[in-house]
Amino acid sequence: MAAKYEMIMSVIKQQVANGTIGPGSKLPSVRMLADRFSCSKNTVIQAYSELEKEHLVYSVPKSGYYVVNEYRSPHDELANKKVDFYSAGPDREAMPYIEFQHCINQAIDIYKEELFSYSDRQGFYSLRLQLIKYLQNLQVFTDPERLFITSGAQQALHLLVSMPFPNGKRNILMEQPTYFGFIEAVELQNATALGIERTMKGLDLDRLEYMFRNNDIKFFYTVPRFHNPLGHSYTNEEKKQIVKLAQKYDVYIVEDDFLGDLDPNPRHDPMFSYDPSGRVIYLKSFSKIMLPGLRLAAVVLPKLMIHTFSRHKFSADFNSSALSQGALEIYLKSGMFQGHIKRIKKLYQRKMKLLQEACDIHLPPGASISRPTSGFYLAVSLPEHVKAGRMADLLLRANVYVDDAVRMFLPEYRQENMLRLCISQVSEEQIGRGVEQIARCIVFLQGKKDHFHSRPSLLL
Ligand SMILES: Cc1ncc(COP(=O)(O)O)c(C=O)c1O
Structure with a gap:
């Protein structure tokens, strides 16, 4: 069973996340919460100081505790981060x-x-x-x-x-x-x-x-x-x-x-x-x-x-x-170079595998992918009437960056239904979410929204 201070923390987090307590708002006093949760004031102070450590709240001497202005739960943080399948420089972390x-x-x-x-x-x-x-x-x-x-x-x-x-x-x-x-x-x-x-x-x-x-x-x-x-x-x-x-x-x-x-x-x-x-x-x-x-x-x-x-x-x-x-x-x-190559070889191979697994899970029928064993790029061939340029524009709104690859063709060979996904600058944690958005976008542009049970929320 969770300790009492953890229960208090969890209730406050929930209220902040669902907007019941807005950013910058003053939180209930220590005495009020101690009464409400039938606990000592020290237990409430412990809950507030843990929330302070997580940068969710801050204290003002002689005034009380407040919600920080830009609090986002770690989940939101991930959801709002840019998913960059566009940039083709090397992985900065590596x-x-x-x-x-x-x-x-x-x-x-x-x-x-x-x-x-x-x-x-x-x-x-x-x-x-x-x-x-x-x-x-x-x-x-x-x-x-x-x-x-x-x-x-x-x-x-x-x-x-x-x-x-x-x-x-x-x-x-x-x-x-x-x-x-x-x-x-x-x-x-x-x-x-x-x-x-x-x-x-x-x-x-x-x-x-x-x-x-x-x-x-x-x-x-x-x-x-x-x-x-x-x-x-x-x-x-x-x-x-x-x-x-x-x-x-x-x-x-x-x-x-x-x-x-x-x-x-x-x-x-x-x-x-x-x-x-x-x-x-x-x-x-x-x-x-x-x-x-x-x-x-x-x-x-x-x-x-x-x-x-x-x-x-x-x-x-x-x-x-x-x-x-x-x-x-x-x-x-x-000799550092050889060690570096060994490391990045594993890294890009792993990322490429993750990307293909995510595509296999999420992409709708009609979209197909290339199957590189490593490297930076994977191409998604889109269903016939889905235009890559339109997809790239729409995905931007969901903070997902992809390349429509149109400039990579001579005019007489031009194709408009290919996406280039680059894995070098996207983090491993973001790959799944990015592909899910790509899949939603394809389905949306095909006019077959029923492929997903929910609306393509981030897109629209
Ligand atoms: C296939 C290919 N060749 C060459 C280059 C250019 O390389 P460099 O930065 O060494 O000029 C690129 C850059 O993206 C590339 O994709």
Whole structure:
């Protein structure tokens, strides 16, 4: 049985939660409550001081006890918190912020000279040596001469779009949908962009062959693992076939392996490993697994392209940030990086599983999802007449942020019934509530409110 002071606490909490006692109101005096609950004044004082510790009430000397102005029960707190399936930066809780701060401080000391001048346009040689070792874990075996450090993967993509390729071809082929930043890089540079549909089931290899054979393709941009926005990954066999076709038709592949480090299956190979001689240009961003603010990525190029890429990189920004490079190098050397990757691998795998479980429980028939084993993104394919843009607007009112993914398509491939859910910045506790809201919203837009027994309360 609860102690008397706990009973008093519970009654007051109930009255505050149901609005009987409003924020800022004065609470009954100690004597009144002692009479009402037939207890000593000390018991009431104990109840009030416990409520004070929970920040539900405060005391004013010689006046009494009051309800705090913005009290919300822990349950409400959770219900009102933003559920962010939109932002795609790394999970803040998982970032080794303090450890990395030490690395930055050390980098200022160690790389003083590099800060006072311009440094190697290809990136610090010592960092490239560390990266060569690191990339071996991902089955990417190369040498420091073929590796460039760029200011994010975005810069590498921008430069690859702008520069000529040894095959002398002109057009760029990309999966549809694809990473929005790449579409922007191609469109703003007036390159000819061609698309090939990629679905949750993959790619039509016959269509790919047709495109390679007939369309003067300079390179094919692909995100083979944990695709943005689909979350889909190719099998090893599919990757092999794609590389084979590229060899046959003299097409380059730009392999954006931005989340490859999170792959729980060590047998999954990057495309690079199927043709390390240079047909595949390998790209590894440090934004998702470390910090986007570092602006660092590594790109492995065929020998034939090093000279041209070097000129383009120099003309863009001379060199990437010396401070970021120095800090990353120290972090890699210390061994902390491997530990960090191990931790985040588990974290994102767990979150992705939770998200899929919640989708299986809540989403109505007619909606389907991709099934990534990890990564950041999961795509929800909405029932035919449910528009993703309208859903994103409605969900905002329930403080649930989702991405309608429309900008991730070239105009001729545009689809309006796909949602991209990103798990990186949503907390594990919020995933279920967020998906429940998404489900309510789908049902509401389908005009089938009876799927849920209650009204979609937070939405309307
Ligand atoms: C698939 C993909 N590639 C590249 C990037 C850009 O990476 P960076 O921050 O290294 O420029 C992103 C950013 O979201 C991405 O999703």
